[in-house]
Amino acid sequence: MHDSTTATAVRVTVDECITMPDGSMVELRGWVANKSDIGSLAFILLRDGSSYIQLVGKKGVSNDDVMKVMKDVSIESAIVVRGILRSDARALNGKEVLVKTIEVIARAEEPWPINKSTVRSASFLYDNRHLSIRGMKSSSIMKIRSELIKAAFDFFYDRGFTFITAPSIVGTAVEGGATLFELEYFGKKVYLTQSAQFYEEAAICSFGKVFTMQPAFRAEKSKTPKHLTEFIMIEAEVAFNTQEDNMRLQEDLLAYICNRIVEKRKRELDILGRRLNTVERPFPRIKYDEVRETAIKHGIDFEWGEDVPTEAERLVSKMFTQPFFITDYPISARSFYHMCREDDPRITLSSDLIAPEGFGEIATGGQRIHDYNTLLERIRSNNLPLESFRWYLDLRRYGMPPHAGFGIGVERVLRWVCNLKHIRATSLFPRTITRVYP
């Protein structure tokens, strides 16, 4: 199907196309996101990954072959079209392309399984995630995710951090043993990593400042809207940093990420109906004791020393419109490697970073024990297998300075940024306690 007038067509993306002047002859490649034909009119909504644009065919204006193909083409078929760009108030975003030639490159079978009825079923959409990710909403979330990840890399590289990767296959747990995925490794039992932290602690004596961004695995049987069994964690560790430095680094990172998304991904946020504001620093800080007092005032009671229950965390989270820190956690609510305050050995130098509006915890950080004997004592009093932590302890024998770090969950941040009910929407192919397909 060739037409001499289309010979000069310039191949562009929809994004580029939209900025061109009316009358431009363009070639677009993409998929039929939607179509409707009304008697002698044929409409196709074209998606090419950059954006959407309406294609139009008119009997008497477009030739008969073009009209036939436009009416027959199935939803989600891959096509190449050439046509004339023009403004029309009736089209999406006020622009459309009058089709001159159309070629079906890969015809999709009919019917396309996702329609306005099946879209009401979350489990259907996740069972068909390999198809449903083509949708406007899920692709917007993924574009924001991509921006978030780039912003994080830019942030750390600009500040002289070295990017490292840690093994996903590990011999021992970082924290408790119950939350590990076990697998067989040449006749030995090994585990999928929960955190890169210990490896980062080794690396700081080589690089000073390091960060990672890689999958972490948790076998927690957590059926909640904020848990995935596999997720991406950004972790940073810095030699000579105090907990104060550590919190400043976290708020700088999160503010940088949020402000970048607000600036660059307005369109995607609009599609999601999310009004996200830029983030101000410093973030508010409240102490564990204050959280507990507030919770008790609202009838949520818990013992001093227990971790903050979800209900209390949500209550406090809803009181803020900006991310904030909870600090000064009791040692009983924290892992063995946390350093304690000099003036109060019951309190750790650690924090949780909490997203507002009820979303809750997105990061945890703290200053680590750098003294050999203190760490040894802590491993023993927690009844942990000394042999497993030999190398971790060994680091403290060879010039380990005070240091601090944190881990921030990419999907947790994204869930808040996009205002999503469930964290599974933040992952292209989410892994939850009940889902490993597709």
Add this chain to the structure above:
RNA sequence: GCCGCCGUAGCUCAGCGUGGUAGAGCGGCUGGCUGUUAACCAGUCGGUCGUCGGUUCGAGUCCGACCGGCGGCGCCA
């Protein structure tokens, strides 16, 4: 690991209390329409009621076990 709820058409659900051979809306398909956007109009197809067993003349409906899913808690990023 604990508590609660739900499995009936492709999807969302009604029917179950008082047992008597299955319903709606949406979607799909076919046709119509010169401005569609969650189109509209007409027609049409569509179900071993999660599985197995029990009670009964008869079970979608009552009982039991199992399987699957959802919501919440604990734990966490």
